[in-house]
Amino acid sequence: SAVISQKPSRDICQRGTSLTIQCQVDSQVTMMFWYRQQPGQSLTLIATANQGSEATYESGFVIDKFPISRPNLTFSTLTVSNMSPEDSSIYLCSVEGLIGNEQFFGPGTRLTVL
Amino acid sequence: AQSVAQPEDQVNVAEGNPLTVKCTYSVSGNPYLFWYVQYPNRGLQFLLKYITGDNLVKGSYGFEAEFNKSQTSFHLKKPSALVSDSALYFCAVRGDGGATNKLIFGTGTLLAVQP
Numbered sequence: 128s129a130v131i132s133q134k135p136s137r138d139i140c141q142r143g144t145s146l147t148i149q150c151q152v153d154s155q156v157t158m159m160f161w162y163r164q165q166p167g168q169s170l171t172l173i174a175t176a177n178q179g180s181e182a183t184y185e186s187g188f189v190i191d192k193f194p195i196s197r198p199n200l201t202f203s204t205l206t207v208s209n210m211s212p213e214d215s216s217i218y219l220c221s222v223e224g225l226i227g228n229e230q231f232f233g234p235g236t237r238l239t240v241l
Numbered sequence: 242a243q244s245v246a247q248p249e250d251q252v253n254v255a256e257g258n259p260l261t262v263k264c265t266y267s268v269s270g271n272p273y274l275f276w277y278v279q280y281p282n283r284g285l286q287f288l289l290k291y292i293t294g295d296n297l298v299k300g301s302y303g304f305e306a307e308f309n310k311s312q313t314s315f316h317l318k319k320p321s322a323l324v325s326d327s328a329l330y331f332c333a334v335r336g337d338g339g340a341t342n343k344l345i346f347g348t349g350t351l352l353a354v355q356p
Contacts, residue, residue, distance in 0.1 A: 128287070131284075150277075160344075168348070169331065169346045169347060169348045169349050170285075170331070170344075171345045171346075172343055172344070175343070185343075219284055219285070221285075228273050228291050228292060228335070229275055229287050230275075230289065231287060231289075232284045232285040232286075232287075232343060233284055234283065234284040235283075235284045237282075
């Protein structure tokens with residue numbers, strides 16, 4: 128399985144500011160995924176990030192609010208822009224395993240917006 | 242549309258007793274089914290998967306799950322629960338149709354194992 132790290136692990140931010148979350152994988156992967164887990168809720172896919180192309184966003188999520196970068200095969204960033212308290216969530220990145228279709232998840236970034 | 246249902250918000254079981262966490266799904270094509278566990282303040286850990294083959298799949302920490310196509314279910318089981326199994330469990334599905342690798346997650350079931 129891939130080893131995935133995320134930075135920061137948690138942050139407390141003010142309304143109207145932006146936060147960039149980093150996701151680093153210890154091996155090259157084609158697809159990386161960004162999820163949001165709102166308090167007490169399940170995981171919702173925000174977007175799929177492929178290296179060398181624009182990210183693909185799910186319904187309800189837009190690039191202006193959640194810009195994503197994917198500069199190489201081991202790294203991605205997700206920015207949460209112009210934050211409001213409703214953005215308080217855990218944000219997780221994941222990658223698909225080389226064999227078997229399962230996804231492996233990073234430890235998550237716990238974001239609180241005041 | 243793909244969907245996953247976990248009908249129980251919480252399952253309580255005594256240590257040493259068998260446990261079952263329920264999951265049903267709806268998907269186009271053949272299902273790829275997964276179970277994940279989330280401990281407090283931790284990310285998701287992969288437990289097991291069903292892609293094809295034997296309906297009973299075995300995974301990490303002594304967990305197993307049974308794929309039942311006629312009932313569209315994929316219940317998670319363990320013969321003897323441990324207090325350390327207490328965590329939030331998520332069932333997830335994706336279909337084999339199309340190019341998407343998108344996983345759809347259930348709402349999660351909190352497993353509480355009492356000593």
